[in-house]
Amino acid sequence: MQVRPLSLENLTGELADRVVRDWPDGRVRVAIDGADAADPGALADALVTTLRVLGRPAVRITAGDFLRPASVRLEFGRTNPDSYYAGWLDEPGLRREVLDPAGPGGSGRIVPRLWDAAIDRAAREPYAELAPNAVVIVDGPLLLGAGLPFDLTVHLELSAGALARRTEPARHWTLPALARYDDEVAPSAFADVVVRLDDPRHPAVVLRRE
Numbered sequence: 001m002q003v004r005p006l007s008l009e010n011l012t013g014e015l016a017d018r019v020v021r022d023w024p025d026g027r028v029r030v031a032i033d034g035a036d037a038a039d040p041g042a043l044a045d046a047l048v049t050t051l052r053v054l055g056r057p058a059v060r061i062t063a064g065d066f067l068r069p070a071s072v073r074l075e076f077g078r079t080n081p082d083s084y085y086a087g088w089l090d091e092p093g094l095r096r097e098v099l100d101p102a103g104p105g106g107s108g109r110i111v112p113r114l115w116d117a118a119i120d121r122a123a124r125e126p127y128a129e130l131a132p133n134a135v136v137i138v139d140g141p142l143l144l145g146a147g148l149p150f151d152l153t154v155h156l157e158l159s160a161g162a163l164a165r166r167t168e169p170a171r172h173w174t175l176p177a178l179a180r181y182d183d184e185v186a187p188s189a190f191a192d193v194v195v196r197l198d199d200p201r202h203p204a205v206v207l208r209r210e
Contacts, residue, residue: 001196001206001208001209002206002207002208002209003196003204003205003206003207004204004205004207005202005203005204006203006204006205007203008042008043008046008203009046011043011195011203011205012043012046012047012049012050013050014205015030015047015050015152015154015193016047016050016051016054016056017054018152019051019056019135019152020051020054020056022152023151025132025133026104026132026133027102027103027106027108027130027131027132027133027134027135027136028134028135028136028151028152029099029102029103029136029138029149029150029151029152030047030135030136030137030138030150030151030152030153030154031137031138031139031143031144031148031150031152031153031154032044032047032137032138032139032140032154032156033139033140033141033142033143033144033153033154033155033156033187033191034139034140034141034155034156034157034158034197035141035156035158035163035167035174035178036141036167036168036171036174037158037162037163037166037167038156038157038158038166038197038200039200040139040140040141040156041060041062041139041140043139043154043156043195044060044062044137044138044139045060047137048060048135048137051135056133056134056135057130057131057133057134057135058134058135058136058137059110059112059128059130059134059135059136059137060137060139061094061098061110061112061113061136061137061138061139062113062138062139062140063089063094063138063139063140063141063142063143064117064140065112065113065114065115065116065117065123066089066090066093066094066097066098066113066114066115067088067089067090067115067117068087068088068089068090068115069115069120070117070120072087073087073088073117075087079173080173081173081174081175081176081177081180082177084173084174084177085142085177085180085181088142089140089142089143090114090115091146091148093114093115094114094138094148095148095149097110097111097114098110098111098112098136098138099136099138099148099149099150100149101130102130102134102136103149108129108130108131108132108134109127109128109129109130110127110128110130110136111124111125111127111128112125112128113125138150141178141181142177142178142181144185144187144190144191145181145184145185145187152192152193153187153190153191153192153193154191154192154193154194154195155187155188155191155193155194155195156195156197157187157188157194157195157196157197157206158197158198159198160179162197162198162199163175163178166200188206188209193205194206
């Protein structure tokens with residue numbers, strides 16, 4: 001594997017520069033895909049800040065705010081990896097309320113947060129109006145491979161060992177689902193940008209696999 005080490009600051013700078021260069025006009029939908037252990041939200045927040053410095057309005061959307069109700073999500077138990085893999089994320093809701101309105105010809109009116117999983121109630125917020133050149137960044141696990149319409153995809157990759165070490169013990173039940181995702185979807189094979197993140201202090205962009 002050939003990688004290029006860089007700092008988190010340089011990584012966010014490169015991603016922001018790519019967005020500005022490749023999509024100088026119109027809205028852009030970016031996926032930051034990664035297990036909780038990779039902390040995709042941290043990269044999403046950093047990218048929002050960097051884009052705003054460059055004059056591009058940016059909005060962060062967290063996949064955890066688009067989960068299905070507990071009656072559906074937890075039908076087979078609270079720690080069922082198969083349900084986590086295929087039944088937790090409300091993909092139609094995320095597409096309907098965020099990705100389609102933010103896409104070409106979309107209304108530009110999005111719902112930033114749809115479901116409060118902590119209290120298992122709808123958390124539908126007022127519609128937010130996107131600027132014509134806004135960047136919508138969606139972060140979370142298991143985002144790729146299901147046909148969600150993203151313009152730029154970033155996958156945060158962890159080795160199996162690093163994933164196990166950095167996953168909270170109470171969340172180890174998700175590891176089989178994440179392994180299945182790597183095997184069946186193989187996001188590292190098609191994401192636009194793959195970042196190796198075994199050491200969060202030293203990210204590295206994957207350039208080539210042997």
